[in-house]
Amino acid sequence: MTTQVRTEPITVNLGPQHPSTHGVFRMRVTFDGEEIIDVEPIFGYLHRGSEKLAEERTYVQVVTLTDRMDYVGSMLNNQAYMLAVEKLAGVEPAPRGVWLRMIASELQRIASHLVAVGFLIQDLGAWGTPLIYTMREREKILDLFEMLCGARITNSYLRPGGVFMDAPEEFWPAMNELLDELPPRIDDLDDLLTDNDIIFSRTKGVSILTPEQMIDASITGPMLRAAGVDWDLRHRDPYDYYDQVSFDRPLHTAGDNFARYWVRVQEMRESIKIIRQCEKLIEPGPVRPEHDDVPWLLRPPIGDAYAAIEHSKGELGFYLVSDGSISPYRCHVRAPSLINLTLLRDMLVGELLADMFVSFGSVDINMGEVDR
Amino acid sequence: MIGLGLLKAMRVTLRNALKTPFTIQYPDRKVGISGAAKNEGKSPVGLIATQPVTAAKAAMSMYSVPVNIPQNRRFRGNEFTWYEDRCTGCASCAKYCPLGIIEIVTSPGGFDVQEGESYAIDVFDIDIGRCMFCGLCVEACPYDALHMGSQFERSKYERDALVIPVDELRQALRQPSSWFRPQFEERDYDPFRDGANDEHHSVGRHEKPDQETLDKRWVEER
Incomplete structure (x- = not known):
């Protein structure tokens, strides 16, 4: 004889200040037992009006605002903004400056992926230790940034046409030491997590997104590559000198949480490869154009420009409109974190309560960029 | 398996x-x-x-x-280093600050033969409670008078106490960071190793002009 248990849906409010939400994010979730039947994301708690603030600052001053959008990928934000400014003003960048900013942004990509992987494992319940393994390597990358530009998170390293100053002489040996040290550490991560049966059972087959769904929602970055779509702007639409370096694009076909994690770990290896090539190709020379060519108060001609890069989270684009004055008339950011959240409801409905934050974390969002 | x-x-x-x-x-x-x-x-x-x-x-x-952890020499610390003898009161730093937190009040009357005409500086307040240490003011300074500092342990109980007034800037320990100051790196100056640097002549990018040039520039041409 079977007994029929009648369940009632219950609505739970999670956040905005919940330790697992990677920032200030609120979800109104309806559960039926342990199963999620509805999700309503509510965001905007970290809105600082960066786009509006950019309208009353000069083109160089806006760099400081881009640092604070995605604060685990500041260098990449700087790079995207500078590409847009260069396109708008027709600035010819200095080659050494471009190589330096490629090195810096690839280091930042490794650091950003380390954070994503560490917090994904933390969300799975492995509290502390695996996160500290990844943070340990990230700290070393941040030390390199401090050597380059005096700050660890809010870099403001890039300037229109290059970087603000050449790398100090102690930077190169320190970076080489780190690059030698990183591959074994990433192998450790592989040993610890990629072949781990517990990770398999928790992440494989959870929150599957199909390529069609993601392309319809214009999701980019490691999420899309985890479903087998070979879309990487560094390869498809090379900016800076990415057409001169060779690298592989790791692809996974599953499109689940494990695939998203796997793609990020493999991309770290490719970033190391790119940095090694940049180091060989970099030549002495000026790191930014002369002040007469690119003055402090840059006045680009009237017009607009859009430049996009492959951020560690997806396609990060800056759209700038100039009215001929010293500050942009309009600055719009195509933030990958916000757009990658579009399919959150499709990811979560039908999954279990315990997997909710794992799926949420596997998107690798940053609330500073979602709300801007 | x-x-x-x-x-x-x-x-x-x-x-x-x-x-x-x-x-x-x-x-x-x-x-x-x-x-x-x-x-x-x-x-x-x-x-x-x-x-x-x-x-x-x-x-x-x-x-x-x-425990003292030495930072890297480009570290953008929060004790600004200011050399009054080099400052002309041009207020470039105040103009380039993205937040507008530097307040400068000058009065005419100062005269500095080496760096051209300068103003007497009455107020030079930096509100580091709102500062984000981007270093753009230091980048803008044409006479290398303002430098980022190297210290970072400056917590206070009140918000008002975070404004560095001009008198405090005059007496502050001068440990300039080498952020945007390549001449320090050429000289291999490390604020954490070498300590304070009070000599205002040596911190500039520009060589001190010889007397002949100065006479030509400031006496004969006027």
Whole structure:
């Protein structure tokens, strides 16, 4: 004889200040037992009006605002903004400056992926230790940034046409030491997590997104590559000198949480490869154009420009409109974190309560960029 | 295969568990008797003989020594270094500050032959409670008068106390960071190693002009 248990849906409010939400994010979730039947994301708690603030600052001053959008990928934000400014003003960048900013942004990509992987494992319940393994390597990358530009998170390293100053002489040996040290550490991560049966059972087959769904929602970055779509702007639409370096694009076909994690770990290896090539190709020379060519108060001609890069989270684009004055008339950011959240409801409905934050974390969002 | 992956993972955990921790205790760390003796400049036996209370404290891990972590020399610290002799009061720094937190009030009357005409500076206040340490003011300074500092332990109880007034800037410890100051790196100056630098002539990018040039520029042409 079977007994029929009648369940009632219950609505739970999670956040905005919940330790697992990677920032200030609120979800109104309806559960039926342990199963999620509805999700309503509510965001905007970290809105600082960066786009509006950019309208009353000069083109160089806006760099400081881009640092604070995605604060685990500041260098990449700087790079995207500078590409847009260069396109708008027709600035010819200095080659050494471009190589330096490629090195810096690839280091930042490794650091950003380390954070994503560490917090994904933390969300799975492995509290502390695996996160500290990844943070340990990230700290070393941040030390390199401090050597380059005096700050660890809010870099403001890039300037229109290059970087603000050449790398100090102690930077190169320190970076080489780190690059030698990183591959074994990433192998450790592989040993610890990629072949781990517990990770398999928790992440494989959870929150599957199909390529069609993601392309319809214009999701980019490691999420899309985890479903087998070979879309990487560094390869498809090379900016800076990415057409001169060779690298592989790791692809996974599953499109689940494990695939998203796997793609990020493999991309770290490719970033190391790119940095090694940049180091060989970099030549002495000026790191930014002369002040007469690119003055402090840059006045680009009237017009607009859009430049996009492959951020560690997806396609990060800056759209700038100039009215001929010293500050942009309009600055719009195509933030990958916000757009990658579009399919959150499709990811979560039908999954279990315990997997909710794992799926949420596997998107690798940053609330500073979602709300801007 | 079930189990093999777990064993591999356990191996990584074990290997890391046997290593020394990579975290650093800050602002001070507890040391034992040998560390306390080293800090006091004595041998462990000497410490127990002469300062038994200190030795007993150290044995109960109640003795701590301060930890100083040197930053990199481009570190953008929050004690701004300002050389009044180099400053002309042009207010470029105030103009380029993205937040507008530098307040400068000048009065005419100052005259500086070396760097051209200058103003007497009455107010030069930096509100570091709102500062984000981007360093753009330092980049904008045409005479290398303003530098980022190197210190970072400047917590206060009130918000108003975070405004650095001009008198404090005049008396502050001058440990300029080499952020946007390549001349420091050429000279291999490290604020954390070499300490203060009060000599205002040597901190500039520009060479000091010789007397002939100065006469030509400021006497004959006028």
